Amino acid sequence: xxxxxxxxxxxxxxxxxxxxxxxxxxxxxxxxxxxxxxxxxxxxxxxxxxxxxxxxxxxxxxxxxxxxxxxxxxxxxxxxxxxxxxxxxxxxxxxxxxxxxx
Amino acid sequence: xxxxxxxxxxxxxxxxxxxxxxxxxxxxxxxxxxxxxxxxxxxxxxxxxxxxxxxxxxxxxxxxxxxxxxxxxxxxxxxxxxxxxxxxxxxxxxxxxxxxxxxxxxxxxxxxxxxxxxxxxxxxxxxxxxxxxxxxxxxxxxxxxxxxxxxxxxxxxxxxxxxxxxxxxxxxxxxxxxxxxxxxxxxxxxxxxxxxxxxxxxxxxxxxxxxxxxxxxxxxxxxxxxxxxxxxxxxxxxxxxxxxxxxxxxxxxxxxxxxxxxxxxxxxxxxxxxxxxxxxxxxxxxxxxxxxxxxxxxxxxxxxxxxxxxxxxxxxxxxxxxxxxxxxxxxxxxxxxxxxxxxxxxxxxxxxxxxxxxxxxxxxxxxxxxxxxxxxxxxxxxxxxxx
Numbered sequence: 001x002x003x004x005x006x007x008x009x010x011x012x013x014x015x016x017x018x019x020x021x022x023x024x025x026x027x028x029x030x031x032x033x034x035x036x037x038x039x040x041x042x043x044x045x046x047x048x049x050x051x052x053x054x055x056x057x058x059x060x061x062x063x064x065x066x067x068x069x070x071x072x073x074x075x076x077x078x079x080x081x082x083x084x085x086x087x088x089x090x091x092x093x094x095x096x097x098x099x100x101x102x
Numbered sequence: 103x104x105x106x107x108x109x110x111x112x113x114x115x116x117x118x119x120x121x122x123x124x125x126x127x128x129x130x131x132x133x134x135x136x137x138x139x140x141x142x143x144x145x146x147x148x149x150x151x152x153x154x155x156x157x158x159x160x161x162x163x164x165x166x167x168x169x170x171x172x173x174x175x176x177x178x179x180x181x182x183x184x185x186x187x188x189x190x191x192x193x194x195x196x197x198x199x200x201x202x203x204x205x206x207x208x209x210x211x212x213x214x215x216x217x218x219x220x221x222x223x224x225x226x227x228x229x230x231x232x233x234x235x236x237x238x239x240x241x242x243x244x245x246x247x248x249x250x251x252x253x254x255x256x257x258x259x260x261x262x263x264x265x266x267x268x269x270x271x272x273x274x275x276x277x278x279x280x281x282x283x284x285x286x287x288x289x290x291x292x293x294x295x296x297x298x299x300x301x302x303x304x305x306x307x308x309x310x311x312x313x314x315x316x317x318x319x320x321x322x323x324x325x326x327x328x329x330x331x332x333x334x335x336x337x338x339x340x341x342x343x344x345x346x347x348x349x350x351x352x353x354x355x356x357x358x359x360x361x362x363x364x365x366x367x368x369x370x371x372x373x374x375x376x377x378x379x380x381x382x383x384x385x386x387x388x389x390x391x392x393x394x395x396x397x398x399x400x401x402x403x404x405x406x407x408x409x410x411x412x413x414x415x416x417x418x419x420x421x422x423x424x425x426x427x428x429x430x431x432x433x434x435x436x437x438x439x440x441x442x443x444x445x446x447x448x449x450x451x452x453x454x455x456x457x458x459x460x461x462x463x464x465x466x467x468x469x470x471x472x473x474x475x476x477x478x479x480x481x482x483x484x485x486x487x488x489x
Binding site: 040046065 | 219220221222224225228232233234235236237238239240241243244245247248249251252255296297298299300301302344345346347351
């Protein structure tokens, strides 16, 4: 897994994205996961365009993957990202949840 | 560019549990040297294409590692460019020959993947992506699945057309004695195979493979009376590492740029190509490649593949992936780019046996790294030494 220093350094990237709204561009549902993600599979991963135009690759959670569609409004939230061993730092990252804009 | 393929060989690709990377490298290099009719003493440099030896096998320093194994004390390099490592090693070899520093070199592509658990291989391959993609749990099938979904939305590409790519490449592989999968499949088989990353099924995906391929390249003219093959273009282009940073999700800009450079170097147009080995790591990747290479207009390749326009025996003009491609022949990642050159050499010499593309004079190899951050293109031409 990532070193604690790397996880700490990554926080500045996370804080810039946290709470931003965006729209889903394209997505997949991963059935065969890489090491570290076995417990979450199957899970949806998509490309989200956040306000301002930047695109990010994130998991889309708290929804039925069958309801995903292009243009779906989402919000970026903080979630645990990959499983960590008991003596490792638990890494947190950005995930997207469907969100109805006001 | 006066560079000729003097020798070419590939091992069988597949789950080669009883064979070590050393043995694969030794066998295939010996076979390539035999094909060239020369001894290893004539080799001046070794270029090794490999991606995963460090992360999976704990072995780096591969230039010296394989030079030692081959009994050479020459300049030796490992070239890494994800799944384009083999093509990138080729490009480095071509550049070294073109510089005039060396006259004869060996390019060896080798990868050992089946010793490891699939999750570990999937995680290691994601070394070619970005931190953000890894944290999101994206996999390469997942990234290409996102490209496929967008291609389906924008160009009306169908599930059946994706299957047609896999069916064609398995058919070609059934004619290739060195292929991992020698069993033809049907569209129904693809549909019934398990989902890996929606909408891609297991049979849309290239397999995890072991294998090696080697070529002997030289600026010396081929022997009189012997059919030979010249490299007339070698081009590389790069793009953003992350798929999400690209404006266009249904085309690979690196492929488009490398193609333009390659066709200019070779002074030919896409219509002149008779046989192409393209990077079909996933069924959608072949469709995207045919469009990016200019072999078909955007949105037209999928229907062409489905009609059989690029299938051996049916094609009028161009056959794509006669080796079976990555899908059918297998994809030991560092070996693939070199295997493509071996396949083209056999096709252009007219020694490809059952899978011979009749009258092939010009061949194109297209090798991609990551989700499209590296693209390498080589164009090869049959030369008949008239002397």
